[in-house]
Amino acid sequence: MGRILALVIILIPGAFAALGIKLLRDTVFGIIIAPFPFLWLQGIAGLVFLGGGLYVVAGFILYRDRKRNKVTTRFKQR
Structure with missing residues (x-):
């Protein structure tokens, strides 16, 4: 259920970005x-x-990448 929710969270702003490109x-x-x-x-x-x-x-x-510790030191939380 959590993965489906994450997919929906990504698809809605992605659709807005695609609409922006079209406009x-x-x-x-x-x-x-x-x-x-x-x-x-x-x-x-x-x-x-x-x-x-x-x-x-x-x-x-x-x-997501900060949570999994996959970012460089420049993007880590202080």
Whole structure:
């Protein structure tokens, strides 16, 4: 049960990061998606989704690796 919960915790922010990549790609090619009235607003939303998703996934991986003592001394808790 714990592994399934960890998978869900990783998949949700991963989906947000994928949505951010899609929004940024559509912004570069000039395609406006329905909820955004301006292209620059879509680009900012894409950056926020991508950054937030990567932040959560990277934090989860860092937490897991710290718990298993597989990080370098630079990332260890003090």
